[in-house]
Amino acid sequence: MHLKNRLDVGEFAVLVEMEPPKGIDISSMVFVAEKLRSKVAAVVVPDMTAAVMRMSPLGAAMILQSKGLETVMQVCCRDRNRLALQGDLLSAYAGGISNIMIVDGQDLAFGDHHQAKAVDDIDGEQLARAIKGLCQGRDMAGTELLGAPAFFFGAEFNPGLEGDELEQELERLDRYKDAGAGFFITTPVFDPAVLENLADRLDVRQLNLIPTVMMLKSVGMARYIQRNMPHFHLSDQLIRRLQKASDKTREAVQIAREALAVLREAGFKGAMLAPMGWERKLPEVLV
Amino acid sequence: MIIADRKPLEEIQEMVKSCGKILLVGCKGCVTVCNVGGLKEVQVLASILRIARKKEGRPLEVEEKVLERQCDPEYVEQLRDTYDQYDAVLSMACGVGPQFLSEAYPDQRFFPAVNTKFMGGAVQHGIWEERCAGCGTCIIHFYDGMCPIARCSKSLLHGPCGGSADGKCEVSSDIECIWDKIVRKKMEQDRLEDLRVLRAAKDWRTARDGGPRRSIREELVK
Numbered sequence: 001m002h003l004k005n006r007l008d009v010g011e012f013a014v015l016v017e018m019e020p021p022k023g024i025d026i027s028s029m030v031f032v033a034e035k036l037r038s039k040v041a042a043v044v045v046p047d048m049t050a051a052v053m054r055m056s057p058l059g060a061a062m063i064l065q066s067k068g069l070e071t072v073m074q075v076c077c078r079d080r081n082r083l084a085l086q087g088d089l090l091s092a093y094a095g096g097i098s099n100i101m102i103v104d105g106q107d108l109a110f111g112d113h114h115q116a117k118a119v120d121d122i123d124g125e126q127l128a129r130a131i132k133g134l135c136q137g138r139d140m141a142g143t144e145l146l147g148a149p150a151f152f153f154g155a156e157f158n159p160g161l162e163g164d165e166l167e168q169e170l171e172r173l174d175r176y177k178d179a180g181a182g183f184f185i186t187t188p189v190f191d192p193a194v195l196e197n198l199a200d201r202l203d204v205r206q207l208n209l210i211p212t213v214m215m216l217k218s219v220g221m222a223r224y225i226q227r228n229m230p231h232f233h234l235s236d237q238l239i240r241r242l243q244k245a246s247d248k249t250r251e252a253v254q255i256a257r258e259a260l261a262v263l264r265e266a267g268f269k270g271a272m273l274a275p276m277g278w279e280r281k282l283p284e285v286l287v
Numbered sequence: 288m289i290i291a292d293r294k295p296l297e298e299i300q301e302m303v304k305s306c307g308k309i310l311l312v313g314c315k316g317c318v319t320v321c322n323v324g325g326l327k328e329v330q331v332l333a334s335i336l337r338i339a340r341k342k343e344g345r346p347l348e349v350e351e352k353v354l355e356r357q358c359d360p361e362y363v364e365q366l367r368d369t370y371d372q373y374d375a376v377l378s379m380a381c382g383v384g385p386q387f388l389s390e391a392y393p394d395q396r397f398f399p400a401v402n403t404k405f406m407g408g409a410v411q412h413g414i415w416e417e418r419c420a421g422c423g424t425c426i427i428h429f430y431d432g433m434c435p436i437a438r439c440s441k442s443l444l445h446g447p448c449g450g451s452a453d454g455k456c457e458v459s460s461d462i463e464c465i466w467d468k469i470v471r472k473k474m475e476q477d478r479l480e481d482l483r484v485l486r487a488a489k490d491w492r493t494a495r496d497g498g499p500r501r502s503i504r505e506e507l508v509k
């Protein structure tokens with residue numbers, strides 16, 4: 001069942017994020033993907049996360065589609081101008097990729113090609129309008145297309161912000177909704193109460209809001225997140241639990257599994273697992 | 288210097304349409320030299336705005352002032368006593384001016400009356416051309432003093448593209464192909480070999496791509 005239909009009928013959609021390889025060896029990606037085929041609604045393919053150069057999501061998503069997996073292809077505006085973005089979107093649709101997630105993309109300074117020139121010809125909200133236009137059969141210049149795609153597209157949402165920042169984020173979400181976004185995948189959520197707190201502002205269950213469950217690979221990583229990413233709301237309790245565990249890897253898998261169950265129980269439309277390099281552990285989380 | 292063009296009158300009128308009294312402030316720096324935002328231009332724009340609004344039956348009071356430089360807090364300070372007597376302030380300086388003004392006077396509104404275009408100079412009376420794109424790492428010594436970053440439409444670093452024809456750029460016959468000039472000069476001076484050197488991919492961090500830039504001269508910082 002297509003992701004959109006699944007969300008429409010309210011069947012819990014498990015998404016997993018899978019980074020394309022840095023190189024041409026796709027064996028590991030394909031190996032994991034095949035194990036997940038019957039367990040996930042779709043694989044989310046990032047667009048050079050943290051500005052680290054790797055196989056483009058277009059290529060990787062097409063490979064995954066050819067292995068029988070549905071994909072959500074991320075698109076950011078950092079590396080391509082409006083011609084390249086639209087061209088890749090058309091290629092994607094023709095290659096079977098119908099789900100798109102617009103992301104902001106981190107600055108080149110975060111990545112491994114610091115000297116590169118950023119493109120940023122258009123921004124995410126303009127891209128959303130461009131996608132809508134493509135679906136109506138016209139490109140950004142208004143020229144008619146030979147066959148129009150029917151994308152189901154979404155964007156990011158950070159539910160952990162507070163105060164003015166949260167207000168701005170909610171406004172941004174509204175603008176994306178107006179532009180036709182059909183789902184929102186959140187930044188990592190370690191405390192579901194963060195989502196419940198938004199209940200009077202957003203219909204978090206009707207909105208196709210898909211919280212992200214990030215795998216905590218080590219105590220060090222957890223501490224780093226707690227210190228540097230306050231909007232992820234990672235509690236001391238969770239760190240202590242990981243600390244106390246004799247088998248930390250197993251505990252991390254268990255924590256992710258429980259988080260998924262909690263979101264499913266709470267009535268969310270789905271959840272996305274972010275393995276943070278632990279792609280090979282995904283089948284264990286999703287037993 | 289920085290070259291700018293005045294914005295179309297309709298755009299300026301739209302900005303100040305709700306105002307009854309404005310300050311029009313020019314700058315004696317670059318925009319005076321390129322005849323777009325100095326004393327004379329301030330006077331001309333002020334009277335055009337007054338006349339247009341008078342015709343509409345909604346007179347606009349326009350006061351005129353020209354600062355030594357709008358990109359210098361010392362001169363920006365000269366508006367301290369008066370800036371809040373207007374519904375808005377229209378700046379005829381380059382894009383730096385209205386920003387320095389609004390940083391100094393956050394409770395006033397500042398509008399740009401010019402479009403800031405490039406760094407360059409006058410090639411003949413009344414015609415200015417781009418020469419530098421401020422990439423932050425100057426390499427024109429490799430190109431006999433001509434900048435392919437700013438002056439080649441594609442910023443090519445190893446020679447002309449296939450669109451170069453009769454010394455003109457493929458983008459428009461009004462644009463000279465700087466690569467035609469660079470190659471000619473190298474040929475004349477028998478140094479064409481220079482162009483065989485492979486240049487490493489440019490480090491764009493020193494340009495805008497590394498984020499907004501800053502220049503610190505330690506010996507001057509107190």
Ligand code: SF4
Nearest residue numbers: 419420422425426434
């Ligand atoms: S190389 Fe860079 S700094 Fe030098 S003139 Fe060209 S754009 Fe300006």
Ligand code: SF4
Nearest residue numbers: 439447448456457464
């Ligand atoms: S025609 Fe000349 S100036 Fe124009 S893009 Fe080609 S090389 Fe550059």
